[in-house]
Amino acid sequence: MVNCYNMTSTSQPIRPTSSAELQKQIRENYVGSRRPIHIRGGGTGASAGYLQDDPSAIVLTTTGLSRVIDYPKDDMTITIEAGLTIAELTGTLVRHRQQLPIDVPVPEQATIGGVVAANISGSRRFGYGTMRDYLIGIIAVDVQGQQFSAGGRVVKNVAGYDLCKLMIGSLGTLAVISQVTLKLKPVSESTGILWATFETLDDIDVVLETLLLSSARPVALDVLNARAAQTIVTGAELKQLPTEQPVLAITVDGLSAEVDWQLESLRKELAVFMPTVCLPIVNDDQRQKLQSAITQFSQQQSAVLALKANLPPSATLDWMAYADEEGLALLSHAGNGIVKGRFPVEPTEYSRAIEILGRLRAKARQYRGNVVVDTCPHTWRQKLPMFGDPEPSWSLMRKIKQQLDPDDLLNRGMFNEFRLPALRNSDGVTS
């Protein structure tokens, strides 16, 4: 998914309404003017808005491809077109008490194609995993307008290379996703959240360590610093929740009895560590608002600079404590070592941003982690290293990009760092 405000183009967006039309339009571009193509789902900008301004680019919107192709609900799979929104998908599934358990911000706008391409995930990835655990089949159109597929419609399948995995998180740089098949999960009967505040992030780290062998089986282990807690609680309109201190928010789900039992066990397990507050949130309305505000956190358009750190879980809170001092609002899916950070106001200057980013990256590197820039002002994009330090595997990624899109037409600039050398290669200049 791509920030739409980045996509300036002189021509009207194209909006195919069938797969045949999609292929035709891309093919015509390829045999004709070979203009760059900016692929746009719901335009929610849930992830990196790395596209460069390019007046010559064609904007291709997938929202016209929004049919449910097949929903054999008793098989617990669904095949849908890429432009279907997450809200529409959820609406269809919930009637049969089924779900795609991926937390997606702005579900009314976000499309499934965008969620796959940007590999969106949220709190429940701890218990349910990410897109790679649900995408079982894919149809996409390459830059020449040729349709290809991988996987299938059955939940277990090892025929052929798993191009589904390759497309997840590829940010539209390899092909235009037109259709996906997903494996589904039943909706749980009940869900509850335990909201516990502690004096310091360090205190929470100790709790997390003991929770590893908890008698409960949380589906989300989120840690918020006070800044993030304030944003989230305001968003959820749950003023009664304290936000002055770092928060550990634990989500459990299952049968009602199971949820009650888990919340009670967790409360006892946490009591040993003397949380300043420990509140169970079981009211469905409040709980849903809170979950949605947490999911929405990474999506605040007001952020000047938004980051995502990926770390081994044991290093998460240490890194958060460090980043907290730099003034970020921080939400972590601590069980997975993923931290989403936003600067509410500062830095407004590039030089300061690069300095801070350098420090945060150095800290992440100590733990074999990394920091990726999610959102930044348009003008910084060209110079700011978005993906961190180059890895040897990037050369393979460049070659894959070069194989599938040698002219670099699809979402040009998205993976800027490993795009440029590849292009030089194709021009015969060594990188």
Next chain:
Amino acid sequence: MVSAEKQRELIRRFRAIVGEDGILTQPEDLAVYECDGYVIEKKTPDVVLFPTERDQIVAIVQACRELEVPYIPRGAGTSLAGGCLPVGGGVVIALTRMRKILEVNLRNRYAIVEPGCVNVHLTQHLAGSGFHYAPDPSSQGACTLGGNVATNSGGPHTLKYGVTVNHVLGLEVVLPNGSVVELGGVAEDAPGYDLTGLFVGSEGTFGICTKVMVRLTRDPAACRTMLGVFENVQDATHCISGIISAGIVPAALEMMDQGIVEALEAAFQFGFPLDAGAVLLIEVDGLEAAVDSEAQHIIEICNARGAREMRWAETAAERQLLWKCRKQAFGAIGRLSSSFCTQDGVVPRTKLPEILNFISECEKRHQLRIVNVFHAGDGNIHPILLFDERDETQIQHVLAASHEILQKCLDLGGSVTGEHGIGVEKLDFMPRLFSETDLAIMSDIRKVFNPDGLCSPNKMLPTAGACGMEEIPRDHPGRRAAL
């Protein structure tokens, strides 16, 4: 087969890399490596090597490149699709001496192992820690993590917990150009394309995996293991659809038909009902607060769908015995027939009654005996075709019946392999499953990793290895004879 001169040069170089102790060159030793669990096709390699560390593999790959000799990685050789068949001869790189568990990190829920580590050794190593490695192929007592990665193995408990790829965080790989690269890593969400996910299931055609970083899963707090006894296969398969469509995801849901039950009873004397048409082995796990009600729900569905009887495993020992029976089902088949061919297909779960009907028609049509033991909850069937190796007509019937069953899986919207892979066995099905463009793109991706096609040639894709590389003729193109 390489020339005598080249072979001498190869052996001289390989001796220097792996030592006298790490090389096999005598025909009687090489014969052991002429096939894997897919015995219908055989080819003797020129050399078998047993490296003990990554850098030896790098040196071996470099030597093979220089001398333009094909090579193929091999774990325990339990592949059932001919994944280890050294088509065209060349070098087999056996990874069984690289079996160390390098690191277990419970705080970060991962383990790092060498590729030759046997699946069950990791399970045993973790016992009592509160964590386990979830994918549990029935061959787990022998198969290696490297082989599991290459084939994206499943197992009974992958219904709830996911297959190998869902549990691999990262890999270290020796690429066919001799370089070493780390894909993914112990921190989730490494930036860029998910090359770990792409490598898993690539059946040895992208390079040799030298380290596997796996995710560890919390042990379930409680489980209930049940045996549903059914009059016939149809009732049992309808019941499976009933359970799945009720929105229940059991930890495992396996089916065994009468033929299998008979063999197991003879081997283990568990007390299986010999007159039942089929039994379902069902396990639910989770919190104590939930397992009983989930189990109860399943029992109600089973009863409503014609179960003759429901039994519980009362003790941990009984549960273990049940699982032992299931996992050793293939072994027990030896009691039924000297030779058998295990097929692997997938159908949408609601189509299980249809495919099992078809299998039974096939059995009659080809005058064969076919027994069934399979991962029912995933729709992953394993018909086992029994035959006498000495009877050429029977072999032809086995091949024809297998082919018809797999084609039926495709007709029902499924796939020709759920976990055993394409290997050499199912190459000819690839153009039925995928379009020319699909295959061309897969071949482009293979080129990125394996441009000269020397690494595991003639596997997975119906085109040999690299551009301009002719398909290597196979000596006894087993399954193909029937297509």
